[in-house]
Amino acid sequence: xxxxxxxxxxxxxxxxxVRGLIEGLDxxxxxxxxxxxxxxxxxxxxxxYLKQFSNLEFVEGDxxxxxxxxxxxxxxxxxxxxxxxxxxQKKVQEIYDVNTEGTKNVLAExxxxxxxxxILVSSNSPAGVNVSRDQMMIESDPYRPY
Numbered sequence: 001x002x003x004x005x006x007x008x009x010x011x012x013x014x015x016x017x018v019r020g021l022i023e024g025l026d027x028x029x030x031x032x033x034x035x036x037x038x039x040x041x042x043x044x045x046x047x048x049y050l051k052q053f054s055n056l057e058f059v060e061g062d063x064x065x066x067x068x069x070x071x072x073x074x075x076x077x078x079x080x081x082x083x084x085x086x087x088x089q090k091k092v093q094e095i096y097d098v099n100t101e102g103t104k105n106v107l108a109e110x111x112x113x114x115x116x117x118x119i120l121v122s123s124n125s126p127a128g129v130n131v132s133r134d135q136m137m138i139e140s141d142p143y144r145p146y
Contacts, residue, residue, distance in 0.1 A: 002035045005073045005115070007063060007106055008082035009039040010047050013123055017082055022053050040072060040083070040106075063102030069109040079110045082121035 004021055008014030021034040038057040041047055050056055061068035063083050073079055083102060088094035103120065110118050124130075128144025130137045 003038065003076045003078075004034045004036070005038045005040070005076040005079045005110075006082070007040045007080075008084065008121070010041065010045055010050055011083070013082050013121065014039070015049055017080060017121060018050060018053065018056070021080075022055060038072070038076060040069070063105055064097050066105045066108065069105055071113070073106075073110045073113045073115050076110075076113070076115055078117045078119065079106065079115050080119045080121055081106050084122060084125075086123070086125040 006014060006018055006021070009018050018037055018039060020031075021037050024033050025031045034055075036055050036057065037053075038059060039047075039050065040061050040063070041058050042062055043060045047058060050058075059072045061072055063069070081103060083098065083106070085095055085098040107118060124137065126143070127137060127141070130141075
């Protein structure tokens with residue numbers, strides 16, 4: 001991986017993904033580190049955690065507004081899309097706007113700029129939680145979203 005575009009930073013999942021891309025992943029030593037990571041950040045969000053990494057670029061934008069994504073993925077080899085919402089602030093419509101339409105918008109921009117790989121990353125929130133800490137979730141488990 002050379003240049004990676006990440007959505008969802010500075011969120012919980014996005015921050016950890018960025019750190020793994022830059023520093024490597026302990027559990028996957030053969031996973032290639034990114035030479036450069038460009039993060040899509042909502043205007044006004046605190047990016048102080050991310051500023052510790054030197055090879056980051058920041059683009060202000062909103063996955064719900066395609067005009068703010070124009071050119072954001074230019075020159076990137078991979079898009080790792082983990083922007084998502086599980087707890088809407090105002091209306092449930094926000095979940096659809098961010099998770100469905102926002103994903104379509106990021107994918108359209110990635111296609112437009114010739115990105116070769118698009119990876120959708122998600123938390124377990126849409127599926128819910130495992131029955132117990134000792135039992136891993138499997139694909140056939142019933143959904144228990146929260």
